[in-house]
Amino acid sequence: xxxxxxxxxxxxxxxxxxxxxxxxxxxxxxxxxxxxxxxxxxxxxxxxxxxxxxxxxxxxxxxxxxxxxxxxxxxxxxxxxxxxxxxxxxxxxxxxxxxxxxxxxxxxxxxxxxxxxxxxxxxxxxxxxxxxxxxxxxxxxxxxxxxxxxxxxxxxxxxxxxxxxxxxxxxxxxxxxxxxxxxxxxxxxxxxxxxxxxxxxxxxxxxxxxxxxxxxxxxxxxx
Numbered sequence: 001x002x003x004x005x006x007x008x009x010x011x012x013x014x015x016x017x018x019x020x021x022x023x024x025x026x027x028x029x030x031x032x033x034x035x036x037x038x039x040x041x042x043x044x045x046x047x048x049x050x051x052x053x054x055x056x057x058x059x060x061x062x063x064x065x066x067x068x069x070x071x072x073x074x075x076x077x078x079x080x081x082x083x084x085x086x087x088x089x090x091x092x093x094x095x096x097x098x099x100x101x102x103x104x105x106x107x108x109x110x111x112x113x114x115x116x117x118x119x120x121x122x123x124x125x126x127x128x129x130x131x132x133x134x135x136x137x138x139x140x141x142x143x144x145x146x147x148x149x150x151x152x153x154x155x156x157x158x159x160x161x162x163x164x165x166x167x168x169x170x171x172x173x174x175x176x177x178x179x180x181x182x183x184x185x186x187x188x189x190x191x192x193x194x195x196x197x198x199x200x201x202x203x204x205x206x207x208x209x210x211x212x213x214x215x216x217x218x219x220x221x222x223x
Contacts, residue, residue, distance in 0.1 A: 011200030018045075018194045028183050032101055039097045040186060045194045046090030051153075052199055053083035053206070054122075058150040061143035073139035074213050076146060080125060082206045086198075087119050111168035114156040121149045121156075 022041040030037060060076035063069070094112070095105040106112060125145055132138035161168065 007200055008204055011197055011204060014193050014197030015201060018189070018197050021189050021193070025189075027186065036097055036100045037186075039093055040190060041194045043090060043093035043097055045190065045198050046086050046093060047157075048195050049198045049202055050083045050086040050090060053079045053086060053202055054150055054153065057083060058146055061146040064139055064143045068136075070135070070139065070217075071214075073143065074210060074217075076143065077129060078206050078209045078213065080122065080146060080149075081209070082202050084119065084122050084126070086202060087115070087122065091115050091119065109168050110161040110164050110166045111157075114161045118153050118156045121152050125149050 018041050022038050025038075027035065027037050029035075057076050057079035060072045060079065064072035064076060091112070094115070098107060098109075098112070099105045102109075125142065128145055129138055129142050132141060
């Protein structure tokens, strides 16, 4: 049992450390950010984990188009849904952060607008799936749309917001976090503890949903 579930235990331990460091650990007192820089362990990590799940999802969509295996479609859908959950958590924690640094939960910042558009595109993926009753047709159309949705992440989140003036780090004239903003300890905790911890938690949730899907699928043996 321990050999089979070791990664779940690791995920829990990493998240416990993340929360301890996030709420109690020492952080640099930077102007404007002050204690809100603790959100670095949560807000930024949500977007990182979201990207991981969307990458896995689109990979399974491509795999479905090549193999037509029903299981690949289920994996693509469930990983996309987990990515959506993390994107919603990301935009929520970002709004809270904005309230204490920019003065408002929502300021129509290009990064906020781009994130909102990306989330709506992926929510449309869920709506599209629910609107097509035929299993095979739904899987094919959803796989193609999933590839489109993933491609749209880059202009909406990474490219356009960096070409215009923005309050958000990474906008024109507003550099992203660097070694002067985040000390080495925070950066290590972010990369080696927070990101793996949240990602493993999302993977755990997704694996449970996939198992339930297979148990409830009428075409359990369909590949």
